[in-house]
Amino acid sequence: MATELGPTPVKGPASGGTPIHHGPKGVGEDNAIASQGKWASWLLAPTIVALAIVIVYPIISAIVMSFQKDAGLDPVTGLFTAGGPAGFSNYTNWLFQQCAAPGGGTVACPPGTLGSQFWSATGTTFYFTIVTVTLETVLGFWMAIIMARTFRGRSLVRAAVLVPWAIPTAVTAQLWLFIFAFEGIGNKLFNTTILWTGSEIPARWAVIIADTWKTTPFMALLILAGLQMIPAEVYEAAKVDGATAWQRFRMITLPLVKPALMVAILFRTLDALRMFDLPYILTEGSNNTTTLSILVVNQIRQGFNSAAALSTITFIIIFIVAFIFVRFLGANVVEQQTGAGKGKK
Amino acid sequence: MTAATELRAKQDQGRKAAQNREKWASVRTYVSAAVILVWCLAPAYWMVVTAFRDVGYTYDTSLLPTHVTLDNFITAFDTSFGNRFGQALLNSVFIGVTVTLISLVLGVFAAYALARLNFRFKYLVLGFILGASMFPGVALITPLFQLFTNIGWIGTYQALIIPNISFVLPLTVYTMTSFFREMPWELEEAARVDGCTQGQAFRKVIMPLAAPAIFTTAILAFISSWNEFLIASQLSNDATQPVTVAIANFAGAQPQQIPYTAIMAAGTIVTIPLVILVLVFQRKIVAGLTAGAVK
Structure with missing residues (x-):
């Protein structure tokens, strides 16, 4: 098996190292790797692009969203408020269970709310x-x-x-x-x-x-x-x-x-x-x-942006466990x- | 009694004890195997029995089939309570086939590169693809829900197909990568020595050899798309919902009464083709399932 892979890889990136090929390398081998690399990048490009669209874009988008306020009716004035930057308020909503209070500021989320x-x-x-x-x-x-x-x-x-x-x-x-x-x-x-x-x-x-x-x-x-x-x-x-x-x-x-x-x-x-x-x-x-x-x-x-903050938190928890x-x-x-x-x- | 006969008697005794032990071990194995069989099959058996049981006897608990009828299968397809199971079946097939085809076409190239070629960042790419396969769907759902709401895609087929690619494609790539590693690539070299180009060698020699691997991967890809629920439950509507969503929301004549017999009939319809497929290709499927973990 290892012979098919050429130089035996010592450690994958998941174990903290970079892909290192040990042993002296001839010039010919370098060339072979370069030409195979060109092939490989063409073959891998569609998959990488597809995964970038369906995974990387949504992650970045979720992170951007999580720092935006949810647009909605202001509980005090009853008027529609546009979103705008929210800082970490969406995160504190979940982590410290702080909900927006009428008239600005935050209070502990009342029982029964999602927060x-x-x-x-x-x-x-x-x-x-x-x-x-x-x-x-x-x-x-x-x-x-x-x-x-x-x-x-x-x-x-x-x-x-x-x-x-x-x-x-x-x-x-x-x-x-x-x-x-x-x-x-x-x-x-x-x-x-x-x-x-x-x-x-x-x-x-x-x-x-x-x-x-x-x-x-x-x-x-x-x-x-x-x-x-x-x-x-x-x-x-x-x-x-x-x-x-x-x-x-x-x-x-x-x-x-x-x-x-x-x-x-x-x-x-x-x-x-x-x-x-x-x-x-x-x-x-x-x-x-x-x-x-x-x-x-x-x-x-009930609000994309707050949901985005929560899904980002969930993602981070799973990432830490992994x-x-x-x-x-x-x-x-x-x-x-x-x-x-x-x-x- | 001479020493020799004494020794023989002892040996006989020893052999008998060993035989006894072996017999007991094999009895224990069979009992354990029976427990596994019952544990795995009993709930599925109960689904099928209920599917064929008259709705008036829904809670009949006799273990053998009683009050056998096909009515539940007709009820399952009945649209008068707002269920669209027939449509949902077609939706699931369409979504599953599309996702599988896209993932296979993209994945086969990526897997070839990962299994056969040497290049920089190979392990980074592999790590990225494995990471992607374990990526939580719930982290995608919010941004996609907002994006698809903004561009009016909620309830369209593409809104269901695109997110499915996010977990089916990585699965396809790493299953196929491990299959490709096992193949007799010397034949490719041989074909090239005989004057084929690399492309020809791939098409004429490798592809036919790889067909079983690709087919198995296709089954695994189709099953994982067929079973998807989270994303479909949020991004589909009545017209485009797949079977998993239809079965989860299955309504009966009375809102407070869950139509279990019809649901079990629908569940049986959804499951039987998969089970047959899985049992027929059992060996290959198991190889594919475990490919990423132990090879």
């Missing part, structure tokens, strides 16, 4: 993320270990795990809403009489169970792919040396599967931090299931992707 919900939405988002990703990692690991064994019907299991993954989240949400209906199969099977969408803890767990059902297969498949790269001889050798099953898991499986596992956890974490469909449809954000994404959507129709993963927890996505990690295994 007062920022920290609870942040809490809900992280609660969902931590609980679902933990559950999915544990369950996914277990499923992956089972699927890695040889037994008759293994391909049936591997096919079955793709079913929850293939069902659209909107359908999943409606399906679990029906399962968790008061007279539904959920209460019947477990002989409970829980009003699932009626109060905080059941509502949150309805979302968590539905999300775990839908996304554990993805986690399991990523971990399974990692498990399959561990050579069987390593286990044989450990067995000969008298290692117990638990020792084999802890000393061989875990360290060797860690790179794939970290990337899977990173993907799922970033996905969970932007969770929208499930709580939006399943619980409509009630009973403390409003995530940051739902809060942004609720704000859009950064922590890549920098401190060793989830090296680019290195994994480029195959440089393979040489180590």
Whole structure:
């Protein structure tokens, strides 16, 4: 693999370094890279331009918007006020829950306004993320270990795990809403009489169970792919040396599967931090299931600019989490992707 | 008893214990596999059973199909309560196919460059594309909502297609990049030795070999566009809404009563083609899904 890539890349940019090619380079190689570079820029240009239009432009636009006042009716005069520069007031609206007071200045946002919900939405988002990703990692690991064994019907299991993954989240949400209906199969099977969408803890767990059902297969498949790269001889050798099953898991499986596992956890974490469909449809954000994404959507129709500030905050939160993963927890996505990690295994 | 027979007896015992252990391990494996099967399939099974159950028995909890009828599928397409499921299906197909085609055409070139060529900033580009694939849709929705409101695009197809490209295109590029890395590129060299130009070698040798990879990527791209909800829920209207939005907003005759049987029928219609597609191309799909993470 590495030979196809030419000089072995040492580190991707995600791990903090610049692409460095080690070793002496001949003049011919430089020329080859230059001509390939020309080719590459032509081939990559359409993708880069398209992504610049659909991603970079909206980010910049959102940042610009977030420093503008929302146009609207002035609560004091009843007259229409045009926007104008807002400074950081849109950000303080969310972070410090300061709403504009009639007659200028700011007051603490009254309960019930969107501004007062920022920290609870942040809490809900992280609660969902931590609980679902933990559950999915544990369950996914277990499923992956089972699927890695040889037994008759293994391909049936591997096919079955793709079913929850293939069902659209909107359908999943409606399906679990029906399962968790008061007279539904959920209460019947477990002989409970829980009003699932009626109060905080059941509502949150309805979302968590539905999300775990839908996304554990993805986690399991990523971990399974990692498990399959561990050579069987390593286990044989450990067995000969008298290692117990638990020792084999802890000393061989875990360290060797860690790179794939970290990337899977990173993907799922970033996905969970932007969770929208499930709580939006399943619980409509009630009973403390409003995530940051739902809060942004609720704000859009009340004022773009304030919504832009909130979506920028959300983006920064997700970015920080991704950064922590890549920098401190060793989830090296680019290195994994480029195959440089393979040489180590 | 001689020492030899004693030893043999011990060995026999040891072998039996090992066999027993193995038997138990395999029983445990089968039990675990059964648990996984039930966990993954039971809710989907319940959707299909409900879809075929008479609306009067919506909350019937017998596990086997009862009161079987096709009425719910007719109700799903019924437009008298303001549902436009049929139209939504066409919208989703149109949006999904367009997004997939655009992403494939752009992505195949980018993936070729990333998998095959050496150039400066390669890892920066890869990082940018991977970052883009994890980009939260909610950060796009506000500026796009304002922009599309200003230019009168809310509720148009392009307003739904363009944002979808933001997450389908990166997915396409990195899935295809890892597929391309695995291909036997020596054949390209061979074709060039035989007198093909680089373009010809790509078209005549590499493209046919790459077809399965491209097809798998297309399925993954289509599924992710088909499942999109956040952006569509805000930027579409009744005429252009995709199925995810139609199913989320599905209305019944009485506003306070959710028409679950019809919704499950609609859900079944939306899901079955995907599930068949996924099961048929299972191996390739799994390879594509995990491509970015472990290769």
